[in-house]
Amino acid sequence: MAIIEIKNIAKTFGTYEALKDINLTVEDQEFMVLLGASGCGKTTLLRIIAGLESPTQGEVWIGDRRIDHLPARERGISMVFQNYAIFPHMTVAENIGFGLKMSKIPADELKRRVEKNAELMHIEHLLKRYSGELSGGQRQRVAVARALAMEPDVILMDEPLSNLDALLRLEMRAELKGVLQQSNTTAIYVTHDQVEAMSLADRVSVMNAGEIVQADKPMELYRNPATQFVASFIGSPPMNFLIASNTSNGFWVIENETLSGPSIAEQSILLAIRPEDVRLSDSGLPAVVRLVEPLGPHLLVTTDVGSNQFRAILDSDSQIQEGQKIFLKPNVERIRWFHPETYRAVF
Amino acid sequence: MWNQAKKLPYLLIAPSAAFLMIFFLYPFASVITQAFEHSSTDGYSLTNFQEVFSHWKFSISLENTLLLTAAVVPIQLALALLMATMVNSMRKGRDLILYIWTIPLGISDLAAGIIWLVIFEQTGFLNSLMLNLGLIERPVALLTYQNPMMIFVAIALAEIWRATAIMLVILVAGIGLIPREYYEAASVFRASKWQQFIRITLPLLKPSLQTALILRVILAFEVFAVVAALGGTLFPVLMGETYIYQFDLLNSGAAAAIALVILGLSIAFTLIVLRILKVPKGVTM
Ligand SMILES: Nc1ncnc2c1ncn2[C@@H]1O[C@H](COP(=O)(O)OP(=O)(O)O)[C@@H](O)[C@H]1O
Numbered sequence: 347m348a349i350i351e352i353k354n355i356a357k358t359f360g361t362y363e364a365l366k367d368i369n370l371t372v373e374d375q376e377f378m379v380l381l382g383a384s385g386c387g388k389t390t391l392l393r394i395i396a397g398l399e400s401p402t403q404g405e406v407w408i409g410d411r412r413i414d415h416l417p418a419r420e421r422g423i424s425m426v427f428q429n430y431a432i433f434p435h436m437t438v439a440e441n442i443g444f445g446l447k448m449s450k451i452p453a454d455e456l457k458r459r460v461e462k463n464a465e466l467m468h469i470e471h472l473l474k475r476y477s478g479e480l481s482g483g484q485r486q487r488v489a490v491a492r493a494l495a496m497e498p499d500v501i502l503m504d505e506p507l508s509n510l511d512a513l514l515r516l517e518m519r520a521e522l523k524g525v526l527q528q529s530n531t532t533a534i535y536v537t538h539d540q541v542e543a544m545s546l547a548d549r550v551s552v553m554n555a556g557e558i559v560q561a562d563k564p565m566e567l568y569r570n571p572a573t574q575f576v577a578s579f580i581g582s583p584p585m586n587f588l589i590a591s592n593t594s595n596g597f598w599v600i601e602n603e604t605l606s607g608p609s610i611a612e613q614s615i616l617l618a619i620r621p622e623d624v625r626l627s628d629s630g631l632p633a634v635v636r637l638v639e640p641l642g643p644h645l646l647v648t649t650d651v652g653s654n655q656f657r658a659i660l661d662s663d664s665q666i667q668e669g670q671k672i673f674l675k676p677n678v679e680r681i682r683w684f685h686p687e688t689y690r691a692v693f
Numbered sequence: 694m695w696n697q698a699k700k701l702p703y704l705l706i707a708p709s710a711a712f713l714m715i716f717f718l719y720p721f722a723s724v725i726t727q728a729f730e731h732s733s734t735d736g737y738s739l740t741n742f743q744e745v746f747s748h749w750k751f752s753i754s755l756e757n758t759l760l761l762t763a764a765v766v767p768i769q770l771a772l773a774l775l776m777a778t779m780v781n782s783m784r785k786g787r788d789l790i791l792y793i794w795t796i797p798l799g800i801s802d803l804a805a806g807i808i809w810l811v812i813f814e815q816t817g818f819l820n821s822l823m824l825n826l827g828l829i830e831r832p833v834a835l836l837t838y839q840n841p842m843m844i845f846v847a848i849a850l851a852e853i854w855r856a857t858a859i860m861l862v863i864l865v866a867g868i869g870l871i872p873r874e875y876y877e878a879a880s881v882f883r884a885s886k887w888q889q890f891i892r893i894t895l896p897l898l899k900p901s902l903q904t905a906l907i908l909r910v911i912l913a914f915e916v917f918a919v920v921a922a923l924g925g926t927l928f929p930v931l932m933g934e935t936y937i938y939q940f941d942l943l944n945s946g947a948a949a950a951i952a953l954v955i956l957g958l959s960i961a962f963t964l965i966v967l968r969i970l971k972v973p974k975g976v977t978m
Pocket residue numbers: 359362364382383384385386387388389390391
């Protein structure tokens with residue numbers, strides 16, 4: 347059982363707060379993705395769990411073992427590094443077997459596990475090569491095989507696909523997901539790529555400026571962002587944001603369009619609509635078309651609603667020209683509402 | 694334009710190449726001819742070598758030189774590795790410690806020999822220390838022919854003190870080039886500090902170890918002033934014999950022959966070091 351519990355973890359570098367009171371539980375065998383923009387503290391958090399960095403405050407538990415005071419080698423964790431960190435003076439086989447050798451695993455068992463994991467990652471033909479003789483994708487496979495060979499309870503991955511080209515990334519993504527699903531490990535995977543996060547994760551923790559803003563299932567995150575930040579971060583093209591003003595209890599008006607929403611006693615409210623959640627109509631939000639981009643299956647239309655930019659994904663048959671005035675009808679069910687001051691979701 | 698650009702590197706290299714030709718290659722060639730020329734014979738012969746090899750002091754100086762190298766270099770290597778590792782894991786004061794440790798490098802080898810002579814001679818610090826501690830009743834002569842071991846130890850100590858820093862600076866630079874990532878990966882994959890040193894530091898340090906060892910071994914074969922100061926004629930070494938042939942016996946043919954023997958030793962050990970510390974084909978560090 348490898349439940350990872352992160353309790354009140356904080357980390358300051360000098361006076362800079364890289365992590366502020368992080369709390370997170372990763373369930374046994376769960377695939378958890380830490381998602382956030384560059385510099386938000388993902389790597390720092392991963393390194394604290396791995397034992398490569400010590401927290402300023404807080405505790406890390408794996409199962410019923412508190413591990414934050416243990417050296418990295420005693421934590422029972424495997425890691426895939428962003429730049430792979432394949433030892434250049436060892437062959438692929440020696441690299442995969444390194445941790446096993448250090449753990450004094452008997453030679454025949456070591457050989458068996460090296461071969462098994464090399465096969466799993468399709469690098470069995472490269473076992474005698476050195477890292478300098480491998481491509482980026484092959485190195486990445488070695489790094490994963492080395493981590494899996496330990497048969498760890500917990501595997502940590504720091505942007506393992508970010509150094510690969512787009513096509514390879516797609517291929518490795520699918521493969522990684524399959525391999526990890528079979529391995530019974532609890533995984534924490536760091537990325538700044540939301541598509542990668544959504545496609546891999548059982549749950550995604552969205553991080554911003556050293557804090558976890560929301561940890562949820564990918565679709566939940568997409569449909570019910572807890573804050574305006576998550577709403578703006580997840581989804582491409584991003585959500586549209588508009589400010590509506592209060593008319594009567596639970597009704598909000600924007601550009602003469604009245605929408606039914608939450609009843610809160612505020613003058614205005616922030617509402618968010620995904621580009622695919624509107625349709626062309628005779629009435630609704632009045633929009634002036636600025637740009638029409640045919641994307642094949644549909645049109646991406648960039649418009650102005652009042653003075654706000656508003657993107658809509660419309661049927662590719664729609665006859666729309668730049669400069670045209672159109673009406674966009676939002677799917678009210680799908681609108682998300684945020685408090686104008688706290689930027690938190692209101693229902 | 695293209696032509697000029699192509700010529701430029703050669704033009705820039707030319708002065709230093711000419712300098713080396715005049716002040717290194719020419720004397721080098723003349724040493725070689727001197728070594729094979731002898732007044733008793735016409736043309737080239739091995740007479741000088743026969744004369745040198747048959748002298749009773751030759752085998753002793755060769756033995757002393759090799760013994761001293763064998764005693765000093767491994768200790769220096771171990772010390773330099775230890776010091777380099779320590780320096781590299783320091784956060785503050787790293788440079789200060791490094792400067793202090795490299796002070797002996799700034800002192801000429803003769804001065805270094807004299808410093809240690811001041812410690813070991815009959816009126817020296819070591820004697821007064823032992824007197825004050827009551828270990829001895831009156832000063833004793835430590836560096837005498839009855840005490841060859843003491844002379845050897847004194848010379849070895851002086852050499853270690855003087856020249857460990859040469860290896861140290863090379864190894865510090867080399868260790869600094871090893872990415873921290875490898876140590877992090879090693880520690881995640883269950884390697885202890887000692888295992889990290891053996892499995893990561895040493896193999897990745899091979900290029901620097903090569904340089905440091907070759908340089909140090911060659912310098913050890915050329916040891917002279919420290920030995921002259923501490924051992925005088927009691928501890929003959931190859932370089933000392935070269936000096937005696939050249940300036941006391943005015944036999945430059947024999948001096949040249951010994952010089953070539955030292956060169957041969959240096960080349961042989963360089964090849965051995967390169968062989969032992971070979972980086973396997975395919976490894977790019
Ligand atoms: N060793 C360090 N010393 C000082 N600041 C650091 C150190 N490591 C990370 N930081 C800072 O902490 C913040 C978070 O870094 P990091 O965890 O690497 O972000 P991410 O992986 O999300 O891009 C960054 O602003 C970075 O500059």
